[in-house]
Amino acid sequence: MSFDILARLGAQVAALPPRSDYLDLTTTTLGKRKWLRFGQWNVKTLFQIGKLAQAGHNLEKFNLDFLAVSEVRWNQCGQIVTSNGHLMLYSGMPNEEDVHQYGVGILINRRFRQSVMTYRFINECIMTVRFKGSARNLSVTQCYAPTEDAETEIKEAFYDTLNTILAEVPKRDLVLLMGDFNAQVGENNEDIEHVMGRHGVGRMTENGELLVECCGLNKLKIGGTLFPHKKCHKVTWVSPDSHTENQIDHICVSAKWSNALADVRVKRSADIGSDHHLLVGHLRLTTKKVPKKKTNPRKKFEIAKLKSDAQRTTFSNTLRENLANTNPDYNNIQQAWGEFKNAVLKTCEDKLGMAKNRKQDFISPNTWSVIESRSEAKNETNAATTIHDKIQAKQRYSILDKRVKREIRNDKREHLNSLASQAEAAAAVYNMKDLYTITKRIANTNRSRNVPVKDKNGVLLTNVEDQLKRWREHFQEVLNLRRDGIVIPPTRATRSLPIRTSPPSRKEITDAIKSLKNGKAAGIDSITGEVLKADVNLSTDALLPLLTAISEKGEFLDGWNGGKVL
Numbered sequence: 290m291s292f293d294i295l296a297r298l299g300a301q302v303a304a305l306p307p308r309s310d311y312l313d314l315t316t317t318t319l320g321k322r323k324w325l326r327f328g329q330w331n332v333k334t335l336f337q338i339g340k341l342a343q344a345g346h347n348l349e350k351f352n353l354d355f356l357a358v359s360e361v362r363w364n365q366c367g368q369i370v371t372s373n374g375h376l377m378l379y380s381g382m383p384n385e386e387d388v389h390q391y392g393v394g395i396l397i398n399r400r401f402r403q404s405v406m407t408y409r410f411i412n413e414c415i416m417t418v419r420f421k422g423s424a425r426n427l428s429v430t431q432c433y434a435p436t437e438d439a440e441t442e443i444k445e446a447f448y449d450t451l452n453t454i455l456a457e458v459p460k461r462d463l464v465l466l467m468g469d470f471n472a473q474v475g476e477n478n479e480d481i482e483h484v485m486g487r488h489g490v491g492r493m494t495e496n497g498e499l500l501v502e503c504c505g506l507n508k509l510k511i512g513g514t515l516f517p518h519k520k521c522h523k524v525t526w527v528s529p530d531s532h533t534e535n536q537i538d539h540i541c542v543s544a545k546w547s548n549a550l551a552d553v554r555v556k557r558s559a560d561i562g563s564d565h566h567l568l569v570g571h572l573r574l575t576t577k578k579v580p581k582k583k584t585n586p587r588k589k590f591e592i593a594k595l596k597s598d599a600q601r602t603t604f605s606n607t608l609r610e611n612l613a614n615t616n617p618d619y620n621n622i623q624q625a626w627g628e629f630k631n632a633v634l635k636t637c638e639d640k641l642g643m644a645k646n647r648k649q650d651f652i653s654p655n656t657w658s659v660i661e662s663r664s665e666a667k668n669e670t671n672a673a674t675t676i677h678d679k680i681q682a683k684q685r686y687s688i689l690d691k692r693v694k695r696e697i698r699n700d701k702r703e704h705l706n707s708l709a710s711q712a713e714a715a716a717a718v719y720n721m722k723d724l725y726t727i728t729k730r731i732a733n734t735n736r737s738r739n740v741p742v743k744d745k746n747g748v749l750l751t752n753v754e755d756q757l758k759r760w761r762e763h764f765q766e767v768l769n770l771r772r773d774g775i776v777i778p779p780t781r782a783t784r785s786l787p788i789r790t791s792p793p794s795r796k797e798i799t800d801a802i803k804s805l806k807n808g809k810a811a812g813i814d815s816i817t818g819e820v821l822k823a824d825v826n827l828s829t830d831a832l833l834p835l836l837t838a839i840s841e842k843g844e845f846l847d848g849w850n851g852g853k854v855l
Contacts, residue, residue, distance in 0.1 A: 324551070325572040328356045329538050331433075331469040331526075331565035336362040336389045339697040342650045343561050343660065344396055345371050351556060351569060354401045355418075359433040359469040359538075361392035366410035372650050374399035378418060380410035393431045393468065410749060411454060414447060419462070427574060428458045432468030437496050444496070448503050455507040463549070463574065466509055466541040469565070472496035473535055474511055481505065483544060486515040490523050490536040500539065509541040512553040512570060521671070522554045525566050531670075531679055540570045549573045557671045560664040562690050588815040589644040590637045595819050600640070605824035608636040612831055619838040626846050629831055630814055637820060651704035656696040663689040705731060722808045792840040799829045 328351065335341050335358070348356050364387050366380040379394035391413040397405065406426065408418040414434070420427040432451060435443050458464055475493035478485045484504045489511075493501070504511060513523060513536060525538035542550045551571040559567035594600045611632040617625035666686040673679035708731050715723040742756050743749055750756050793801075802825050805818030821828040839846070 325427075325574045326351075326353050327429075327465075327467075327570055327572065328353045328556075329359075329431075329467040329469075329540055329568045329570075330356060330559070330561070331359040331538060331563060332561050333360050333563040333565070334362045334389075335392075335394070337694070338701050339650075339652050339656075340561065341369075341371060341377065342652055345373050345375050346657075346660075347559050347561060347567065348375060348396055348398060349373070351559065351567070353569070354398050355429070356396040357429065357431040357467045358394045358396060359392075359431070360390075361394040362389040363392050363394070364389060366416075371396075374402075376402045376405070378408050378410075378416065380413060380416040382413050391433055393433050395429065395431055409454075411450065415451060415454060417454060417458075422463070422574060426459070426462045427465065428462040429465045429467065430454060430458075432466070432470065434468065434470040434472065434496065434500075436471045437494060444499060448499055451503060452506060455503075455509075463546050464507070464509065464541075464543045465572075466504070466507075467539070469538050470496060470500050471537050472500040472539070473537060474501060474514060474539075476514070478514070484509070485511040488517050488523065489514040490520060490534070496537075504541055508544045510544045510547045510550075512540040512542050512547075512550050513538075513568070515547070515550070516552055516554065518554050521557065525555060525568055527564055527566070529564065531683065538565060538568050540568060542572070558664065558668055560660075560667045562663075562693070587811060587813065588634065588637075589811075590641040590815075590817075590820075591644050592641065592817055592819045594641050595823050601823050604636060604640045605827060607640050608633065608824065609827055611636050612827070617835070619834055622835065622838050622842065622844055623847060625835050625838065629835060630816065633816055633820060637815075651700050652697060653700050653703075656693070656700055659689065659693050659696055663693055790840075792837040793833075795829060795833055798832055798836065799825055802828055802832075 328348075330344075330347075332340065332344060335344065344356065344358065347353075361379050361381060363379050364382045364385050367378075369377045369379070371377060376397040376399070377394055378397070379392065381392035382388065382390065393414060393416050395408075395416070395418050397418075401420075404420045406419045406421050408416065410416050415430065415432050417428060417430045420429070430451070435447055455464065455466070473491045473494045474485055474489045474497040475491055476487055476489040477493065478487050478489075481501055484501050500511070503509075513525075520534070524534040524536050526535045527533070540550075540553050549572055551573060553568065553570045555566040556569050557566050595604060612629070615628040615632050617628045619625050663686060666682060666689050670679060670682040670686055673682050708727050712724055712727040712731070715721075715727065742759050744755075744759055750759055802818075802821050805822060807819055807822075809818060811817045
């Protein structure tokens with residue numbers, strides 16, 4: 290490679306913007322000179338307490354838009370939203386009782402979530418995610434390939450499946466193939482210049498030949514071999530004795546658009562207790578968020594404040610003032626209802642406030658400081674120049690790694706003890722709602738997994754619109770019975786029942802408000818039963834003329850003919 294090419298590549302890498310200049314992809318459409326930052330990492334396992342939180346911490350630390358991970362070791366497939374709002378898509382062994390091994394996943398930054406179009410869970414070693422782009426879409430395939438010692442039949446079956454999946458990618462998409470391929474491709478690119486560059490590490494192995502063959506068949510380039518870096522910034526795996534270093538994790542990109550790949554290098558400071566390094570890539574790509582249907586989101590208020598007598602009195606007084614300032618026209622029931630609803634919602638926002646998301650990690654600040662100390666020990670290991678210093682640094686790292694696991698287990702135990710105390714306190718005052726919620730959290734039965742539904746042919750549906758369509762088909766088949774050939778016997782004449790059709794009385798409205806159950810989700814108007822029961826007489830006085838006008842006119846309000854499925 291000539292000096293001019295090296296200088297041009299160096300200037301291109303130096304032109305990368307600082308982390309603070311990366312834009313929020315959910316609100317901004319990126320142009321040609323904007324950067325997409327992503328990573329590939331074999332984390333060894335996420336089937337340990339606190340590992341997912343550590344992965345999310347590194348996602349934010351290195352300002353990644355998404356992080357592809359190998360050896361997740363979670364069974365089945367689905368999605369999880371973390372406490373920080375990141376989206377974890379994962380694909381593992383098919384059955385929950387299977388051994389926790391293999392598994393792949395993609396952790397998507399909360400600012401990039403709205404760009405997800407579809408995703409497919411192939412098996413425990415392959416999954417795909419497709420992101421929306423302005424000019425072209427981005428198709429990401431995450432893999433965990435068999436090791437070098439695996440049988441040839443297993444390797445061939447893996448690459449046959451991978452080639453089939455890559456062949457199904459739309460032709461206009463920019464393709465990213467990422468994962469731990471357990472493959473060394475070396476630095477000799479003679480006769481395969483269209484697949485790789487000259488900046489690999491070591492010598493090509495059998496797995497490397499399979500990867501090169503796969504990339505050649507699907508017109509991909511191995512990104513880690515295209516950019517000149519020090520060896521320490523190219524190797525992705527280090528043996529426990531630190532004597533062996535290999536480049537076995539790879540990021541491959543469509544050969545036609547390989548110029549959009551600006552850099553691929555290792556970030557050795559990233560730490561999650563794995564013997565693999567984080568591999569980070571930079572890509573120029575025009576992406577945008579997927580448009581969503583316009584909806585009227587339901588507001589959730591801090592209803593628990595109404596349990597206090599003082600707060601309830603203040604709320605009632607403010608609501609009485611806001612209702613006094615309204616000017617309802619009962620000849621126009623839509624306007625009258627709007628005046629009432631706006632007054633109630635305004636009072637809720639001012640006096641109760643919006644409900645806060647209390648979901649947070651149980652890891653204590655002290656444990657996070659130990660995790661940072663472990664990361665510093667890893668940096669000392671990377672910077673050691675003598676064998677003696679490297680051995681001492683690795684011993685310190687091993688000690689801190691054990692301490693991190695111990696501290697996380699202690700934090701989990703304290704968290705569960707705290708929940709048990711809260712459950713006991715709720716049971717003492719017969720607060721069954723909180724008791725039931727806390728019990729589910731302790732039993733870990735409310736883990737937010739969302740496994741895609743299947744169509745009639747057993748194919749997974751990963752598009753939200755396709756899932757909703759399938760649910761509608763299901764309920765139509767279940768609830769709408771066919772009456773072909775069924776003879777309906779004639780019904781005998783019955784006398785009409787004495788049903789009163791006059792407007793509801795004040796007592797009926799009061800009884801109806803008092804009968805509302807607590808702890809139930811609000812409808813599309815965001816008004817809960819607790820809000821109306823805060824001052825039953827005030828609510829009755831406001832609703833009586835409105836319901837009387839509705840009864841006399843025989844009209845329905847616009848919001849009364851719909852609902853929300855939770």
